Amino acid sequence: MSKPVYGKQAAPSKMSEKNSGPAWALCIAFILFLGWAPFQVGLFNGMRVEFEKPIYVAALLSGLLLLVCVVLYFKTFKLDEQRDLLTLAAILLPLTYALSLWGAASHYMAMNMLFTQFTYAAVFITSVYLLRQKQLNNVIQLGILAIAYLIVGFGLLNWLGSWKLAGSLVGWFSDTVVNGKYTEAVMTDSNGLRLTSIFQYANTYAAFLMAFLFVALFALIRSRKWYGQLMHGFMLVPFIVSLLLTLSRGGLVLMPVVFIILLLFLKPVQQLLWIINLAIAGVLSLLITNPVTRLGLELNTAFTSTAALHGWGYLLGASACTAALCWVVQHYLAPWLSRKLGSIESRRWSGAWIPVVSVAGVLIIAFLFIGTSARNILPANIGTRLENINFKQHSVLERFTFYKDAMKVVKDYPVLGTGGGGWASLYEHYQNNPYLSRQVHNFFLQYLIEVGILGFIVFMGFILFIFYKYIRGYLKRDNDDYNNGFFYLIIALSILVHSLLDFNMSYAFMGIMVFLGLGGMTVVMESRPLRLRWNKLWIRAGYFGLLGIGTGYLLFLSLGYISSSSEAYAAKKLVNVSQSYDEIKAPLVQALKTRPNHPESAAYLSMLDQQVFTQTQNEQFLDESYAVLTRALEGEPYNKDLLSQLAKYYDLKGQSEESLQVYQDNADKFMWDINWYDHLISRASLLGLQAYAKQDEAGKQKYFDSALASYKHITDGIEHLKTLPPEQLQGREFFVTSTIALNAGRIQSLSGDGEAAGATVKQGFINGYEDLTDAGTLWTTDWYSGVISRSQELGAAALKRALDAYALGQTDLGDQETVNKERYFKTGLDAYAHAAADEEWFSALPAEEQQGRGAMITSAMLLNAGKIQYLSKQFQAAAATLQQGLNEDYNDAVNRETARWYLAVLQRTQSAQDQAVYDKLIAADPEEAVKINEVAVMPL
Template sequence: MPKLVYGKQAVQSRDVEKTSGLVLALVAAFVLFLAWTPFHVGLFNGQLVEFEKPIYMSALLSGLLLLICAGIYYKKFKLDEQRDLVSVAAILLPLTYALSLFVAVSHYMAMNMLFIQSTYVAVFIIAFYLLKQKKLNLVIQISVLTIAYLVVGFGLLNWLGSWKFAGSLVGWFSAVVQNGKYTDAVMTDSNGLRLTSVFQYANTYAAFLMAFLFASLFALVRSRKWYGTLMHGFMLVPFIVSLLLTLSRGGLVLLPVVFILLLLFLKPAQQILWIVQLGIAGIASVVITSPVTTLGIELNTAFSSSAAIKGWGYLLGASAVVAVLGWLVQRFAAPWLQKKLGGAESRKWTGLWIPLGSVVLVGMLAFLLIGTSARNILPANIGTRLENINFKQHSVLERLTFYKDALKVVKDYPILGAGGGGWSSLYEHYQNNPYTSRQVHNFFLQYLIEVGILGFIVFMSFILYIFYKYIRGYMKRDKDDFTNGFFYLIITMSILIHSLLDFNMSYAFMGIMVFLGLAGMSVVMESKPLQLRWNTTWLRLSYFAVLGIGTVFLLYLSLGYISSSNDAYTAKKLVNVSQSYEEIKVPLVKALKERPNHPESAMYLSLLDQKVFNQTQDEQYLNESYIVLTRALEDEPYNKILLSQLVSYYDLKGESDEAYQVYLENADKFIWDIKWYDALISRASSFGQKAYTQKDEAKKQEYFTVVLESYKHVTEGIEYLLTLPPEQLQGREFFITPAIALNAGKIQLLSGQEEASLETLKLGFINGYEDFINSEKPWGMDWYSGVISRSYDLGYQALERAQQAYRLGQTALGDQEDTNKQRYLNTGLDAYNHVNSDLAYLKTLTAKELQGRSLTVAPNVILYAGKIQYISGQLQEATDTLKLGLSEDYTDATNREIARWYLAALKKKQSVQDQVVYDRLIAADPAEAAQIDEIANLQL
């Protein structure tokens, strides 16, 4: 039988090695890197340039550290035993992401994920070699705990109103600090204030707190020094209070699950000590949570030094009491327990009784806190969150929906996956209802989507092998608390279990902690000598060649990406402050030279070119916009912003049929986006009415079919949403907008479905249009006139509400009012298009068929249509429309208003003044000059 080499023996054999200065420098740099990441490398959401640079910096720094590590340990590298193969197998993980690049639906996000995975593997390999030395292992454990304590302290500083001080501590190196404040360290949602610390997301912070609460508890129980016991005991209350302040239901549910699983690894005496220490800290935390919650809410509204001192008094006082009690338990109770239970620990299955009893205890506590009034001892917001823990709760139902939709993606991208960020790109195509979630809320499913079955098998084999071999070794040997790797098991298992319900691993720091933990477990796992001859020179050289070449190549890429990201971010800031085309363009061109598929840079440059074309009518700017967009869309075909920009290009080019095709061909990608279907139906309706006028039966039928089928898609979607469980949130709004009702109803009318057209109007003419539903003469000129003027009034009111909301800092409300404004204005514009289509059709009729109907558009229709175009930003269209309505009679109030808006539109777009109209208007009323200026200065 081959001899087993256990972790303790392996580590101790290396303890005699002298630690060189170069190794110590590597350890110091590695610890600094770990400390840098939580404050700098946040959530990878795949979209914003602000999130990019930290990813590339982490890849660069970890790659450099890996090269140094490889140089130091090159001669010591061997392939003698199973654990040595783990460090080799690790490089397969980024290779699976590199392989998925060939089929990635978003090359940009797939590359970012490749950088992140490379960082994880670099951390794993570096830690794998460093942690083999007991002293270095202990240094890294202490360092990681210290980082965790700093993160918790940072969060509490923000909760208790000291956000300026907290921001000043990290603002010099963190881009997340804006105006002296760490963004969303305390976030607000429908549940109220929630503590997030550096993560800016409460649920992931809860996962972090859970992992390091148990790590701190482990450090407390194992400590043999009084100061270590006091320090780790002191931190238990801040961890628990912070966890409660996150209001994370997932954290509260999974905390006892992970705790009981960890108890299974411990001897009975240790199990009791864990329960006692956690119980003491838990009771103290519950006692102070209510006042700390109240004070935090007050301090985040208005700072008060007395309230802050009071809050810190509660926290520090309770922490000190728990620390002293914890020391007393370890000083007196621990030896007694060890003596009493020492004999029982050798018996089989004795370690199961206390965890089984804990299950009962947890069940009782859950019943008291969820099912009875005992939850009233907690703050109201926490009590409400506990009360809502059930399988019919909306977040549970929504997660189940995400998981079902994720499996649809896997079915279509089974082998190599959809590439990094695949879910973020594809979810709107597969979603069951119109939710917004760029994360699956399950790390393993998201990983499966990104790298497919092949990559998922590689990853799961990697981590399951480490867990299996670690647990086998752990259960067979004497447990040395410093070298048995249990500290790393706690961190890894806690985060991964919580990641079954959330996207913790989308935070680079959390991923780094997991791979650091896997390395710590690998060092001490059960490891048999290899039977085959792996330790050959060519295999060793091959491994280092792959590792070195791959790392150097990624370093080269990361340097280029950092430069590109800097340029993109510079341009993004300039967009808000500069009016110079060349100044903004220069960094954008540089950014796109390195990454022509970079979505934000492509969007900003194409938008910039289109604006300049609007001013100069120079085709070269429009051509550049097209080149930039089409190149980016080659690698980002699901990017809605870029597709919308392409529509704008075609509209400016006068190729409205091509713009329509963009909407039609991509409708299936955004099946629950009502804005997309609103635009598709509007454009198809316009083309359909034109074909109807021209008596082109084939084209008419083609466009009419698109309108009616798209409308059916919307109505069926609305009916389906009614079948969702009442507890499940629908997500984004999905309804028959006034414009959809107007356009679909008109096509139904022209198709001979008069009753259906009236029913459609009833469904969509809401929120200000209700009085048009039962009109005696719908679809007539007077009816359209009323719809157009109402659309202007409603749109202008929404514009004012949006501006007011933005002034008050109510961004969400402002965005919604902006959406409402655009919907109202689109309805008016579509109604005006109907008027022109009807007029064109009437001109094809004979005098007898006309029966005295007018062939001109009423001035008030032109007036309101022009005003709608004006506040929609369509200045050229506005001047053209308003000019059509001008007459020679400046004694007429309507004509004067048309002239007023016409001249204001010319001034707004900086065109040459129409002096004739201006002179006549001023002659009629000199006060008109001031009114023209007032309109021209409107903030649109």
């Protein structure tokens, strides 16, 4: 039987003089890459040009490191054992993503994931060769710890108000720093402020903190130097406090799970030292969490040096005390425990009883902090998060829904998957309710969706083999090799376990850490000689040849993608500051040369062309818009923005039926997007009314049936949402909008079902319109006028309440009232648009059908619609609407008010004053001058 080979025997004991210099250079470059990555490589799943360039740069840098590694270790590389074969197997991971490009839901996101997976493979292979050399291994471990400690310090700088200092430290190389501040290093959501450091997402930062808290604890206990013990002990408190400040329930729930799993790898003395040192840091962290939380909340509102110094005083004082106590434990208690318990460590299962007891201890602590008033020692926001930990909590229920919907995708794309980013592209088609989540919140399920069963088997076989061989070899390995491997096991295991509940691996830096961890485990795993003779020159040369060619090709692609991304980002910034069509278009054209289906660039260029067409009526711009859209949609058939632009193109061409067809053909892709169905029903209704006016019975019925079928989809969906558990949030709003109610109700009325029409309109006009919908007379001039006037009143009142709430610091109330304001204003403008459309439509009817039917646009409607547009900051539209409502009778109060608001719009926008209207208004009432100014300066 062949003997297993362990890391120490397999690794060269000393680097040759020839390779020592290059190897050290590669090691330093590798550490610098790891230090660059966390501040650059963010989320890569979305369609945002800001996130894509660092992905391509990471692929470029890691590819260059891999090529250097290939050159450096070509002569010493042998295919003698299982460890060597894993460096070949790593190439299969990006290859499965390359296969999934065939039929990918989004070519753009699939390519991004291919580059990312190549980065992971390059990091894995490079780390396997570097970490075999003990000195380089130690340096890399120190480098990783230094990076982790800097990330924690960076987060606490932001929490304690020193965001300018934090931004200046990384702003010279990070695009995430805007106006001197790192974007969302402290994020805000419904739970209040949450610490995120570099990650901009609190739960992923919690996963990072959990992993490196245990790494720091391990480094503390392993260290034989007093300064090492003090340094690592000092950092335990910042890790724990930062973890609490993330308010991450997943982090708090999974931390003890991972801790107990890790204890199983330790001997009893080490287990006790882990528990004692962590307990010391935990108690001191809890003592300062309240004041540090309170001061952080204050400092993120208004910075004062006194409060900042107090916050740092608490942190540094507790950290120093922890460091001193941990040193005492390691210096005095650890040797005593080794003498007392050393004899039992050789006994079988001696390392199991402490983890078993720890489970009971964790359950008791969890009960105290979740089920009793003991949680009151924590800040209120943290206590509330703990109190809400249960299986009926909305985030838990939502995750279960994600997982069920994910399996629907797998069923339809079983073998090769959907390609990278497949869930983000497809989830709206499969979702059970209208949640917004471009992530499955489970890394393994998301991986299965993207590469299918074939790729998933490859990936799981790869990581499970490494874990299996590491664990088998753990019992037989000498202490030094075990320690090195355990450092990396902690990182990989912690992040992967947390990724069962969240999308940490959607941050490329976290993925890099996991594959670095897998590489470190591979170096010291049990590795048997290969039975087949793989170590032949032609096999080794072929492997390195293919690796070099593949890497070179991806490096070439990455250079092109970096250039394209730079042009796309430049154009995106120009959109906000330039009015020059040619200036904005130039970088977009360059961006699309390399990537013709880049969705964001295509959408921007198409939008520009359509805007220019509306100004010039030059068909050339529409033709270019169509060419750009159709080319992009070949690779992005599920991109909502591109499809909406295509529908708009048909609208501009006057091809209303083709526009409707875009919405009908793609409605199943966006099953819970109420705006999509709003547009669909509006277009079907308009075409049906046009056919009705032309007495085209077949056409009328076709379009009316389409609109009513979509309306039924909405009402069925509303009923389905009532079946959700009461604790589960439904996600986006899904309701009968005023536009849908007016269109569907009108169709039902014309189809002879007046009762259904009345019921439909009532669904779209609630919370303030009940008396109008109960009046019995709909679609008349008076009814429309009443709706528009009521919308203006309700919206203005909601606006005032929102402004008052913001002034008092009541952000949640202010946000809710802002939503109310926008909904009321939209209802009023929808009613105004329908009244105008009705006036035009009724005029097209045969004369005999016009009797006693239809609505007319009145001056009162124009006044209230103009007010709504003004209060919505649609100043140009407001001026046009109000001007349309003016007449020569300035004795009429409505006309004077219309003129007042019209002149106020001009004054607010600093437009040329309409002197004729002003003179007539002041002549009628001199006090109007003051009233105009009051409207012009009113807060909005």
